[in-house]
Amino acid sequence: MLEIAKIVELAKEHATPMYLFDLDELQSRVQAMKEILGEDIRLCYAMKANPFLVDSMKQAVHKFEVCSPGEFAICEREQVAMADIVLSGVNKEKADILHVMKDCGGVGVYTIESRTQLELLQACAKETNLTIRALIRVTSGNQFGVDESELEDIIANRTQYPNIDFYGIQCYTGTQKKKMKQIEEELTHLDGLCDSLKEKYGWMAKEFEYGPGLLVSYFGEEALNDGFDELKEFAALLAPIRGKYEITLEMGRFIAASCGVFVSSVVDLKTNKEQNYCIIDGGINHINYYGQTMAMKIPAYTYVKADGSITAGFDMAARRKLAQAGATEKWTICGSLCTVGDVIVKNLPVVKPEIGDLILFYNIGAYSVTEGIYLFLSRRMPKIVAYSKKEKAVVYRDVMASDTINSRMSLVRK
Template sequence: MINQNILEDIAIEYGTPSYVFDIDELTKRIIKISDILGDDINLCYAMKANPFLVDSMKPLVGKFEVCSPGEFAICEREHIEMNRIVLSGVNKEKSDIEHVMDDCGGVGIYTIESLNQFAILNECASRRKITISVLLRVTSGNQFGLDEEVIEQLISDRAQYKYIDFKGIQCYSGTQKKKILQIEKEIDWLDGICSNLREKYGYEVRELEYGPGLPISYFEPNTDNDNFDMLQQFSDKLDGIRDKYEITLEMGRFMAATCGIYLSRIADLKTNNFQNYCIIDGGINHLNYYGQTMAMKLPKTDFIHMDSTNMHLTEKKDGIVPWNICGSLCTVADVIVKNLPLDNAQIGDMIIFYNVGAYSVTEGIYLFLSRKLPKILTYDSKNNIKLIRDDLSTDEINSRKL
């Protein structure tokens, strides 16, 4: 992980709040994931976790899951090869599909989430007389995907769809699964669906795309956030089906979370009703720890004293003191963590939040109160620091055009 001296230099040069994505950490992690799973497993990056990592992911994964027209536009700008894109998403608009087919030559594979989606894709492909590969997404009991009966219907009628190549099955049932048993049961369930399609309809599933939802450990006291033991158990389970299908594993959080760092400096300190409050220049609009409960859990953090002259009157508290870390939003909900011990905290000091490489950068309530979006930087030992997005004002988005 990036040396604290480097993070201090970044904060001084570029300001806070800022995200810093450690590309060395990202690369090391994905290589380790690939080594455990084996060369026969395709890795697919769910770019919704962090679209700013798409360029860095190019040499590390084989595919990119795209779930919206905006994400597809990012892939176009990043020059992602179209045959590496899995075009997913619960709402596929006809105009967007036409753009993909007419202007981009189509993509590697399309997922099917409903009969309506299938009809749109079939119509667009048939009109152009091009064959497209599809994965039928099986639902796990929510608004996503198809019932098994609908999948059987499509497979039984597959001969009448001249321009649809039914390549296989796709499933994603959720994130942060704590027990390997749930994942193992899902593998058995999906393998059973494939066996049923073969026995009843003579259809051979060629590709199985699965999102395992492996967990990341965000909170103390468990700061061992690699979860590679569970990954190894998962890999062992895959041994039973490796020879049956081409397996693609779609992951976002598990790949990206550990490479992200969020830098924020203390803007104010005070004590109200015997509670110590530390106001930082960031907030919950920038930080999102999955599983945080009323700010009671302690995420992995570091604290750095910065060289600054504090000319303001402040209630100085010497020694290690628990602080409620609150952001700059004018809402009582903007509490990031309660009772975080800080040693001789002063205005201008910096708190470093780790494991924010997934979702925080795009999932926060960014437009609330029209505060600026943070700078985004990447770091690696060869190219050092790159500013890949400056801070952005949101007041124009939040007001009518005059």
């Protein structure tokens, strides 16, 4: 990630609250992942993790998972190659599918989420005189995909769908997996399922798309873990199926999380009933840490005083030393939303906070930028800045009002 001095410099230039994405860190991480996984493994970026990174990912990954018409529109604007798109999602609508097929010539592969979706894809492909590749999504016990009996019936009757090339299977069973044993069991089960379909119906899955859901650490010293040891362990689990299928790994959080930082300023300080409160200009509408239950866990952060000095943060040893010396006080960090739920972290150790100080929240490159409850209380959406040594700082989105979205009449202010 960028040096703290550079982050502070950019925060002063662009003001807070601000998302900052380090594109060099992003590229470096993807390259390291490729080296660990091997050249035969294809990476698919789940763009819902952070759609602002699509352009930067075009030369880095092999595919993009697109799960809505809006995401597809982003890919059109960013000139993503249609052959690199996996058109996914549970509610593909006819008008949108026909736009993809008629106006764009189709995409690389489509997912089949249900029998209804299968019938719709067949009808649209027939209408546009296309033969499309499709992956059948295998459910993990939720609303996504089809169960194995349905999968078997589809394969058994696949000749009823002449415009669809049933190219393989797709499966994603969740995120933030802590046990590699679970992943190993899933891979073994899915491989066995494909073997069974080949034996029964003479159908061989050519592509095996899988979302491993590898863990990204957000809290305490674990937040410094890049996850590459786990990735190496996972890569070894792929050995039994390498060469048997075209393997595509769908990832979002694991790719994007480490490239992002959210920068927020201290705007008020108070002590109510012996509890210290630090109000910042960001809030839960901007920051979403997976697993941050009741704001009890301390995320990776750096606290920067208004004079530029660093008093706490990633350096856990330094933080403990300050605490032992009695130099820190415990402050609950709250955002600017008018709700008691806007608590970022409770009892954060801080050295003499002042208005104008900055708090840098790390590992914010995935999801926070799109999962925040932006429209609540009609507060302005923060600026988004991307940085690379080559391009320097580029504003991807300026500060944006939300009150016009949240009102019956969008009046132009005079």
